Structures are given as C-alpha cells and as structure tokens.
Amino acid sequence: MTADHSHSPAPTDAHAPGAAPHPEVHFPNWHTYKWVALILAVLTVAEVWIYYTPMKQTRLFAPALLTLSAIKFSIVVMFYMHLKYDAKIFRGLFLGPLAIAIIVLISLLFLFGHLSLHAT
C-alpha cells in the first residue's frame, strides 16, 4: 500500500501561487506537553482535595472549583488543541460560540432562579 492520497488537502499542498500564506505553525513539543499534563493532574488533585476539605462548607467552594476547571479548560484548549499557536480563524470559530453558549447558560440560570442579583 502506498501513501498516495493527495486528494486529502494536506497543508503542504494547499499552497498555490497567490494563495494566502499558510501561517507557519509551530506546535508545542513533548517538553510542553509533559508540563501541561503535569499541571492538569495537579489541578485535578486540587479539585478533588477541595471537595474533601472544610472549604466545601464555605462560600468560596463553588468559585474555587469553577476557577480551577476554567484553568484546566483553557490549558487544554490552548496547548493540546494548540489554539494558542494556530490560525486566528479557529479562535473565532470556537471562542465566539463558546462565549454565546456560556452567556446563554448563565442567563438560563438567572431565569430559573438559580442565580440572583439579590443576596438571599
């Protein structure tokens, strides 16, 4: 079997004279990936740890967990999904919808009375 599948639009053959220059993408390497994995592991341990500490009873519990998971989410998206390094159009395709989806989610929680502007 050969590896001749040129109809698959690999980035290398997408160049044509006059084409928009392909952004030179340098994806992270093993060194970065290793650290990212380590940070993710530590953050997950931290999340579970918080769950079993007295902090669970405080008002900081939910915000702390949300912050940790937001950090994990961003790290995976930035490094593993290499959004930090890739063409800008992908940021638009992902972050625009993500932002609207999060706003909608929060609005729904307000509308159903799970969140409120008044202290209860």
Next chain:
Amino acid sequence: MATAAVAEHHADHHYTSTGLPHTKIAIWAFIGSECFFFASLISTYLIYKGRSVVGPFPHTAWTDPSTGQHFKAILNIPVTSASTFVLLMSSLAMVLAHSAVERSDHKWSRIWLATTALLGTTFLGFQAYEFTSFVHEGLKITTNLFGSTFFITTGFHGAHVTVGVLWLCTMLFIDMKRGLTPRDAINVDVMALYWHFVDVVWVAIFTLLYLIQ
C-alpha cells in the same frame, strides 16, 4: 507519485483561500456547534438541580417516606476522579500520537494511538461501572429529574467518547496496515481536536455535575 506538472495542477485544484485544510475548518465549526449542544445539556441539569420530587439524590442520602427504604448519596467522587484523570491523560497520549505521525515515527504513533484508545475505553469502562452501580442503588433514567438529566448528559458525553474510540481504532488500523505519514497528520490532527474537545467537556461536567453541590 505525481509529476511536477500534475502536482502544480493538483495544487491549483486544491487551492484554499486560507491555506488551511477544509477538514480542520469544519471540525472547529463543529466544535463551536457542540458548545451549544453541551451547554444545553448542562443548563438543563443545573436548572433541574434540587427539583427532583423523589430521591435518590446526588449528594445527600434519602429515605423513601412511603416504604422506609434508605438510599445513600448517589455520586461516587473517588471513582469519577479516577476516570477524570484517565481521560485527561488520554489527551496527553493523543498529542504525542499526533507528533509521532508528523515525524513518521510509526512505532510511537501506534503506541500512542493505542494508548489513547485504551485510556478512552478505560473511561468508558468506568462509566459503565458507574451507571450500573447507580441503577443498582436505585437511580434509573426514569426515577426522577436528577436521574434523567444526569444519565442523558453523561450518556451523551460517553457516546462522544465512544465515537472517538472508534475513530482512534480506525486510525490505528490504518496505521498498522500502511503506516501513517506526515500527509495523514492533518487527519490525526482533526481527530485529536475532537478528542480534546470531548475531554474539556468532561472537565466542565466533572466540576458542574459532580463536585459543586
């Protein structure tokens, strides 16, 4: 391989305005769309949180007033923490598989693809264990609002992982059969983007459904 003239013609034929491959644009558009899919599922879980008329409940024990039967809190945080960890590590294996394919390193691309698929399957195994033990403890999808919203949200996530595992196995099969080359890296990249997205959805689900009460 193609001659230079045909290659030029070919390049013209596959001209893209951004210089980026079609599949990658499509997968990012798909991921944007999936944000809304999972946001709707998670919203529903959160909206219905604490509204179940009967137990069992996620974080608190419950005694059925009519039968006196006792149900303990359903969620099993240690088990889910383990499966969360497994899925996160599968993302590491996935990026390593991609970079091995880019280097034409057949040995390691196979090892990492297989590892990713295996970790994904392990996650699914955890989920199967979780679901059966929940049913055993008295929580079915029909039991209450918690059961319905919990099983559908995590179930749809599990379905996404299943699709990802099948995709990985297909890619591994192709790699075993003919060896993935740097030309195929784009296909692995697209698969990896899907896989990581399924992973970050789990990051959100783990916090919002399991940990926060």
Next chain:
Amino acid sequence: MATTVAAPSLAGPKHKYEGGLWSWLSTTDHKKIGQLYLYTAISWFVIGGIEAAIMRTQLYGPNGRLVSADTYNQLFTMHGTTMIFMAIMPLSAAFFNLLIPLQIGARDVAFPRLNAFSYWLFLAGSLFMNVSWFWHAAPDSGWFAYAPLNTPQFNPGINMDFWVIGLQILGLSSLAAGFNFITTIINMRAPGMHFMRMPVFTWSAFVTQFLIVLAFPIITVAVTFLLFDRFFHTTFYELSAGADPLLWQHLFWLFGHPEVYILILPAFGLVSEVLPTFSRKPLFGYPVMVYSLILIATLGFGVWAHHMFAVGMGPVADSIFSVTTMLIAIPTGVKIFNWLGTMWGGNISFRTATLFAVGLVCLFTIGGISGVMHSSPPSDLMQTDSYFIVAHFHYVMFGGSMMGLFAGVYYYFPKITGRMLNETLGKWHFWLTFIGMNLTFFPMHFAGLNGMPRRIWSYDANQGWDLDNHISTIGAYIIVIATAIFLYNFIRSRGHGAIGGNNPWDAPTIEWSMPSPPPAYNFAKIPNVTSRYPMWPATGPSPLSPPVPTAGTDQPLPTHPTADQLGIPMPTATIKPLIATIGLTLAFVGLIWHRQIPIVLLGAAIFIASLYAWVLTPLEPEHTEH
C-alpha cells in the same frame, strides 16, 4: 475526515450528466443538489399551502365544520412545520447550494458527498413526518409543541412521535449542510474574493449557517429530551416529577428565535442581489449591510424570551428582553433603508424579480413594525396567542421570506435552467400574491385585536370576527390561484422558456460570467476577482435594455466542453450518502414502529457501514493524479 486508505479505483469518472434517475440519486454536484432542494421545497410549499387553504375554508364563516377539531390541530401543526422546515428553509438551502460556489468562484462545495447526504436527510425527514397523514396521526401540538402538550401524558398517540423523529432528521440535515457551507465560504473563495468583496447573498448565507450550527444543537437537545420522555419514560417534561414546563419553552425559543433569522436572512440576501441589478446601482452601504447581518445574528441569541412574556418572568427579565428586542430592530431597519437607498435615484426596471424584492421591502416592514409592538410586554400581553400574532409572522414569513425567495427564483431561474420564466405570468403571479397576501393577513390584525385566539378550529357568529375571516379566506384563495400560475410558469419554462444567455440581466456578480446552466465544473478557469462587481465596468452599468430576450423559445440549450475534455478532476458520483440516509431513517422507523429493536440495529449497521465506505473512498478518481 478525508480519506485514508489507498484503494484507488482506476475506473473513469461516471458521466453524471447523462441524466436519468441514477444520475440524480448519486449526484454530488451542488447544482443538481440545489435543484433537488428547489423542486422538493416547492412541492412542500404547495402541500403546506393546501393545508392552509383547508384551514381557511373551515374558518370562512362561523361554526365551520369542514374538518374536525382533531384534524384541524394536525393541519395547523403540519402547516407551520412544513412551511418552516420543509419549504422556506430548504428553498433557502436550494439557493445556498446553487449560488454559494458560483458566487465565490469555486467548483463545488467543500464536502460534495456530505452535501448530497444533507439533501437526502431533508427528503427523508420531511417524508417521515408527512407519512403520518396516512394514519390520520399527523403531529398535533402546534409547530412549537409546548410541554406538557407534547408529553405522552397529554398526547399519548404516535402523532408527536412522528414530529420528534422527523425534526431530528431535518435538524441533522441542516447541521451537516451548515458545516459544509461554512467551510466552503471560508476556504474556497477564488483568488481576490476577499470577505468584503463577497456578494451579499453569500454573506447572508454565511451568517445563516452560523445561526444554524449554533441554534440547531439546542433544539436537538430539547427534542431529544422529548424523545426520551416519549419512548423511554424519562421525566424531563413530566410535571408530576417536578419538571418545569418552561424548560421546553426556553430551549425551544432559544432555537426558535435564531430560526426566524435563519428563515429571513437568505431572503434578505437575495433581495440585496436583485435590487442593485435592476436599479443599475451598486448596493447602498455594502459594509453596513454586512455588519447589520452579523449584528442581527448575534443579537438573535439574546431575544428569545420575548416569545414568553405571557408566562410571567418578572420585571427584570421582561425589561431585558424587551430592550434587546427593540435593539435588534435597528440593524433590520438599517437594511430596509439601505435597500431604499439602493433604489433611490436608480434607473429601476420593474421585472418580476424587482417586484417581489420591493414586495419584501414593503411587507417585511409591516411585519417588522408589528413585531416591535410585541417587544413591549404590556402590549404583547394583549396580542399574544391571538390572530394578531398570526398576522405578524405571516407578514414576516410570507411577506418577507417567501417574497424574497420568489424574487430569487425569478432572478436566478435563467442561471439554473438556461431559460427565462415568462414575465407576463410572473407579473400576474406577483400581483395576485401581493393582493391575496394582504387580503389574507391584514384583517387578521383586527380579528386578533378583537380577541380571536389563534389555533381556534371554529368560532361562533357575531363576535366581530365574521367579516375579517371572510376576507382572509378570499385572500387565501387568491394566493392559491397565484401559486397555480407560478407552478405552470415554472414547469413550462423549464423546457420552453426563452433562452437566457450568460447574463440576461446584465448583473454584476461572477456567477453571471459563466454559461447558463453552468457546466459541471462551473468555472473552466478559476477567476481572479478584483472588485465587488466584476461584471460591471468601473464607470457603472449601462441601463438595462427594456425587452427581456424572447427569441429562442423551444431552441435547445448551447453545449459546453465536459470536465473530461478540459482535464478538470471532478468528484465521483456516489450512492453512499443516499444509503447512509436510508440506514439512519430505517433505524428511526424501527423506533417508532412498535419499538422494533432489530430494525433499529439493522438501520444503524447500514448507516455505519455506508459511512465507513464513504469516508474511506477518495472523493475523486485517483487516476487524475498519476
């Protein structure tokens, strides 16, 4: 996921322009798929119209007894569902398919087989929902199917099962098409076709695809909950389990309001093509037209709850949604004024397409103004669920979307078929539609303000509604006559219309540079675009010569070199998308038909097998590359 294995078939490409049934079933050509969408959507438009005509006959006078209350419920549910999901959306999809690649200078869409799959799914979903008529079990909870009316407790028959599954299939169709067109527009623009040079129709299509791929997941989730409630006895909408019926309403309108823009924006785009051509002037305020499209789409996700003022969300929520609703009227108003600005001082020739385009500008404005009336909660509470609402959204959907789409049909018919629609019949069509439409829907404003509730199957005399309903029904019959004229014109002109030539309207965009109908490969050479209006000289267009071409009736169309002769690689024709659709539909049939699990599994197996066969086969024959 393009291709991965090398199993090149060295057989030559099938000659998909041979005609015949097989060439349609296996086509991956965006123009043929677009025509399939066009013919299918027009058929559903006729069927949805017949449903409307039956309802109007029932309501002609007090105490109508033509159909039973049960049948009436099915009629209004299917009328709404058909017109929205099977007529207007696919008519827009027909234009997306036909025009996007031509307008951006591409040979096809990014994923031609996925495109075929979208069409077959649309056909399957629409047939699936409509076969319910044969059991007199058509969906009957209204097109927005409020919970708990849609739940097994209050709707135990299989009526809503058809709706739930049909809508899922239609949703998949739109989603698949959405990803395809987004990729096409981002990635397949010809050299020089910058985003701000794209024709406004392509822009409106681009924005619409984002609305589709972001709004349809929400309805997919809402309908999946309903599907699980109906088939597996879950509790999502089960009131006794503590479910909140407002969950459905919120999820539905979170989808439903963007859906309104999904229905109207493509029509806006078509009008933005028609008006400059027939006013002999470039579109007034092109950048602002583009920005207002984007703004409408973004704000479209923040106005959904204005459909729900009557449920009592409280003053804060009411105020917020009231304000966002008023805001979204601004970019919409901007577009109206830009169209007026385009026509202002232009050398306007009133062809049928122009008439329909101007019809949209007038009638959509009326619908828009009555829409802004609803943005005020106190006023909305008086109007909601009355015939006033029916009047409002028919001005938007019929006066807006359909008028725009008809303008597009008259304008692009020569490009699609090579022949012109008859102008005289076209003008009859327009004026009868315009008069009939206003006679039908304008009195509904008064009936509604006089208290006539929507969806009522019959009413008593002397409540002040009799005259309004008489007039509405007469108007509806006039629309029926108009549509019959259109159908005759459409069918007749396909084979016997005057030959149009490449550019019968001296229009400015690049789709008019190629032969009509375009050859399979569209552009023999990919164009290099240097301006927004490449077909017009920099000094501006000359006046349009008054007579449309009439010579050449019954003449054969000119022929052009084939892709093979020019050495252009073309996608291989394939039946696999159709087989995948059949598999998926079979799985759903198994679900609804006595829950036959073996049939579900068989369908799923066919679907997955054909999907693998499809993805692992190269799009184009390999031998072109050796």
